[in-house]
Amino acid sequence: MKLERLISIIYKLLNNEVISATMLADEFQVSPRTIYRDIDAICAAGFPVVSYQGYKGGFGMMDGFKMDKSLLGSYDVASLITVLSSLSTVFEDERAQGTIERLQTIGEEHETPILAVDLDTRRTDPDALPHLRAAIKERMVVRFEYINANNERTTRDVEPMKLHFKFGNWYVHGFCRTRQEYREFRLSRMLNLTPTQETFQPNSESKDAASSGRAGLDLAEEVVVRVGPEALADALDEFHQADKQFHPDGSMTMRISVYRPLTARWLWSKLLSFGSGAEVLEPPALRDILKEQLKNTLKLYEVV
Missing domain, CATH: 1.10.10.10 (Winged helix-like DNA-binding domain superfamily/Winged helix DNA-binding domain)
Incomplete structure (x- = not known):
């Protein structure tokens, strides 16, 4: 100490x-x-x-006394400080703050930051990230209720292995004892997270969440959407990596690779959120699904 x-x-x-x-x-x-x-x-x-x-x-x-800056350049130091500052804020990590102070001694004085990182936590329980991080470090099983893509609510016991921040959301990857396989869970869909007192030993056959995600790309299907000028910004925000073709009238055609689009409720929600600004051209079965979704929505607003 x-x-x-x-x-x-x-x-x-x-x-x-x-x-x-x-x-x-x-x-x-x-x-x-x-x-x-x-x-x-x-x-x-x-x-x-x-x-x-x-x-x-x-x-x-004493004036003039500086640490050796040969190990890291000023750009490297500034970038590390920015990322660590975000992590320190999210996890209230005093050790990260200590590392920031050490890095600041080899950074350029009065340098204007050119990078900002916002690890948005508004969509999660405020205690979820600290609890999960502690559980991963201490190898402790966690229990929570989870709402899956089919809106089914189940209780899960999970051996957490890793936290991910991607696509603007936090995820935890770990071994789900309920399903007896490695799964990835989105924190915004987790309810009543509780660390248990039971510990676990990591399995040597642990799979990485990213590798399982890459496997799904082999089964992806192409969805073709025509986007009107009034919905271009929203469509680009949601599907920036899609193949895009712009037309003289200001509209755009997007080709999006999606894993099992006929069961991807997240995709339906995003496409319907564009309102009349987007029309699905292919596959025809997806058009039929969206039509049915719109009919069911209209029924909610019919005059009784």
Whole structure:
């Protein structure tokens, strides 16, 4: 613990012009006398610590003393700081904050950030990510209720292996004891997440979620959609990687590869959300499904 405190103090001295012993003592929950002893030890290790007297006095590093920047370039440091700052905010991770402080000592001073990362957590339970991260680290089974793509509500016991942030959503990959296979669960569809007291040992045959996703691409079918000028922005937001052909009238034809589109409810929802701004051209069976969905919706608004 003392060694970690000494290292942290060194980086704080490198990142601040002057920092008082009282501030350091409060942060590390030790007495000012302990901080003075730590400063002596840092000086003995060869760091040029300077003591400043007066009302705003304290300790700092000698002017001109910098860490070696040859390991990482300023661009690398700035990018790492940006990503770590996002993770630190999402998980309230003090260790990540400590790493940020260390990286700041080898970054360029007063450099304007050119990268921003927003790991959106509005669609998840505020406690879900910290609970899952702790469960992954401690190899603890978690239990939750899950709403699948068919709107079925089931209770799952899962051995969590990895957290993913992709397509603007958080996912957890792990072994589902209920289904006896590796699955990926979207956090926004998880309810009543509870860490259990049962631990598990990772299976050597654990599959990566990404590899299972790539396997599904071999079974993908092409969906052709004509998009009107009034829905171009929404369509590009949702299907930016689709093959696109623009027409003189301002409309666009998209060709989207989708795994089993006739059962992909997420796809139906997105296409219907465009309203009259999009028309499915192929496959014909998908057109029929959307027609039926629209008829059922209209029934809800019929005058009784």
